[in-house]
Amino acid sequence: MSEPTNEGKPPTIAEVAARAGVSRAIASRALSAAPRPVSAEKRARVLKAADELNYHPNPLARSLTTKRLDLVAVVVNHIHDLSDLDIFDLLIEAIQRHGKQVILVRVGSVTGVADLLREGVSYHVDAALVFSDFADAATVRRMFRSDLVVMLNGLHDAKSPAVLGGDEGIAEAVSHAAENGVKTAALVTGRPSSLVERVRAEAYRAAFAETGIALVKLVQGDYSYESGYLAAGEIAEAGLPDAIFCTSDAMAMGVLDARRADFPQNRPTRFRLFGFDNLSMTNFDAYPISSIGYDKADYVAQMLRFLETPTRFEPSGGPVVLPTRFFPRLTG
Structure with a gap:
């Protein structure tokens, strides 16, 4: 040798x-x-x-030869968005298993994306996965100088694939509530800037209309625990309905903690409580919240399909829609 x-x-x-x-x-x-x-x-x-x-x-030297950096950007609103954190371990492990590394980019606001471009803070990556509802596909493509942008939230377009959840679980949850005597409901939503959120809110409205449940209060949150906690007080001032539906589990956790007195041993006495995302935390005694979710492993697998084979994406094919289901727990 x-x-x-x-x-x-x-x-x-x-x-x-x-x-x-x-x-x-x-x-x-x-x-x-x-x-x-x-x-x-x-x-x-x-x-x-x-x-x-x-x-x-030397990754840089290798990138000059292969024309690939083996970097994937993950774009988020805030790192405390629990619905994103719950899948990040699965996602990062899957990306690294395919020989790539992740960089995390926090935008924080609608102007945050524009500021990154205006200030010249751009990154060259092989692909971007967008969880932020503040971002739009065209801007993200320019920001990262990459045509491979997978939208999990935000405003997708015909040039970027999107992976979204369906509304089957919402219909199941609302039907479950109606079968258990719910006649009135409040809905705590995320930001209307999110296309995904607007579609989700309309699915709740349709399910309420189908089951005869009256939507008596609508409160806008931001997916966070804090916004759910505050929403509970606003709803109580108007008179508690039979059920409160939240479009994220983090907001439902805030509602539950604000109204713990109404849930002795986590069971509802004044209103039923439903979340969305089926976070792993809802399987523990502290937050046994009835929720709606989809298969997280399948969710990650769908993202990886586009990263591995970008040619799978067909602009006229529409987003990939994953089926959702209802997960009944004590609060519902």
Whole structure:
């Protein structure tokens, strides 16, 4: 085996390949985090050689060769949006398993996206996943200089794929409430700037009309626990309805904590409570909130389909809509 001769200089992939007794291409595949074909025996030799030489891959140099950065931007409103956090572990693990890394970009407001562009703070990434309702697909494409932008919220268009939840679970939850004697309801929504939220709110209105439940109070929140807590007080001032529906579990948690006295042992005595997102926290005793959700693993898998094979996207095909279902728990 040949030894490296560039004393004082960082070792190269060619030197690793020479020490391992393999080609440079095989050494590169063995050191890649992506699932690329190479035998276990050769991979072990390459990893051993890299360790002996203290070799570390240079992502920037690799990107100049491959024209790929292996970076995926995840765009969020705020890091405390629980509905996003609940899937991020699944999402980041899946992205890293495919040899890419994540950068998190917080926009915070409608002007936040424009400010990033105006101030010249742009990033070059291979793809962007947009969870922010403040963002629109065209702006995000310009921001990241990438045509592969997958919209999970915000304003999608014909040039970017979108993955959204359906309204089956909403109909199930409202029917469940009606079957249990609910005649009046309040609805706590997120920001109307969100296209997803507007569609979701209309699905609730349609379900209320179908079941004969009167919508007596509409309160706008922002998906956060705090906005749900405040909404509970506003609703109580107008007179508590038979049920409160929230378009996020985080807001429903705020309602529950504001009205704990109405839920001895988490069971409703004055009104029923429903959330949305089916967060993992709703499976624990602290917040056993009846909720609506979809298969999170399937949700992540649909995003990965577009990242792996962008040609799957057909502009005329419309968004991918995942079926939702109702998850009854103590508060409902």
